[in-house]
Amino acid sequence: MQNLFWAYAAVWLLHVGYLVSLMLRQNDLRREISTLRALIEQKGQTPVGR
Amino acid sequence: MRWEKGLGVVLALALVATMYGAFLVAPTEATMGDIQRIFYVHMPAWIAAFAGYFVVFLASVAFLATKNLKWDRIALACAEVGTLFCTTGLVTGPIWAKPVWGVWWTWDARLTTALILWLMFVSYLLLRDFLEEPVQRATLSAVFGIFAFADVPLVYMSIRLWRTQHPQPVLGGGEESGLDPTMFQVLVLGWIAFLFLLVMLAILRVRLEKARDEVGQLRRELMMS
Numbered sequence: 001m002q003n004l005f006w007a008y009a010a011v012w013l014l015h016v017g018y019l020v021s022l023m024l025r026q027n028d029l030r031r032e033i034s035t036l037r038a039l040i041e042q043k044g045q046t047p048v049g050r
Numbered sequence: 051m052r053w054e055k056g057l058g059v060v061l062a063l064a065l066v067a068t069m070y071g072a073f074l075v076a077p078t079e080a081t082m083g084d085i086q087r088i089f090y091v092h093m094p095a096w097i098a099a100f101a102g103y104f105v106v107f108l109a110s111v112a113f114l115a116t117k118n119l120k121w122d123r124i125a126l127a128c129a130e131v132g133t134l135f136c137t138t139g140l141v142t143g144p145i146w147a148k149p150v151w152g153v154w155w156t157w158d159a160r161l162t163t164a165l166i167l168w169l170m171f172v173s174y175l176l177l178r179d180f181l182e183e184p185v186q187r188a189t190l191s192a193v194f195g196i197f198a199f200a201d202v203p204l205v206y207m208s209i210r211l212w213r214t215q216h217p218q219p220v221l222g223g224g225e226e227s228g229l230d231p232t233m234f235q236v237l238v239l240g241w242i243a244f245l246f247l248l249v250m251l252a253i254l255r256v257r258l259e260k261a262r263d264e265v266g267q268l269r270r271e272l273m274m275s
Binding site for chain 2: 001003015037039
């Protein structure tokens with residue numbers, strides 16, 4: 001039964017861990033995109049995608 | 051988007067139903083006992099891994115034919131998510147094997163080809179970090195992805211072609227194969243849940259890659275200004 005518990009725990013940990021990693025990476029990239037767009041606008045240009 | 055929320059709801063229901071089915075509905079297997087319930091995540095994980103790698107194959111061919119980088123993003127997303135499911139299979143397998151076979155691992159055809167598959171796609175993911183230029187990276191990755199996919203049918207057929215420690219197929223394995231109808235229903239639930247999970251994670255991963263491309267583009271623009 002212990003092995004059964006660890007198998008299902010591993011499945012959940014791997015997948016939830018991956019999902020959390022995706023979300024954290026997405027948030028970091030969103031922040032970087034905002035920063036870069038603000039810098040480009042400061043320099044008086046219209047950034048790509050706007 | 052509304053359809054993504056719908057997909058999320060269906061995925062959540064399928065996962066809950068799979069857990070419920072695996073622990074409370076499926077009968078206890080006569081020889082192995084409760085440890086056999088790992089089957090309801092172990093096999094669906096491999097099916098999802100194979101499906102993900104099949105999309106890598108298709109997207110790689112599509113990139114080589116069209117040179118459209120969107121296919122490279124799809125291939126990368128499915129390679130990464132496919133490797134997640136492959137890892138799941140390689141982790142749950144030995145956990146199941148230890149009490150049943152007495153060993154965590156054996157170098158039989160199924161396990162060895164499965165490990166080779168994992169190693170090839172981990173290499174695919176690492177290889178990409180060494181190439182800066184997008185088209186060159188995508189081209190080399192596409193060729194490697196097509197080559198790596200060749201191991202998938204070998205993994206699948208290994209238990210049919212050779213005598214292995216890994217059990218013979220329970221589905222479509224000939225006269226002596228077969229699965230209890232209730233077990234089969236729970237297994238199908240697991241397949242559905244894991245395939246939905248594959249789709250959901252791949253969509254999120256493609257979105258991440260689009261955001262990385264946008265960062266790259268904005269950085270180049272900033273440098274030029």
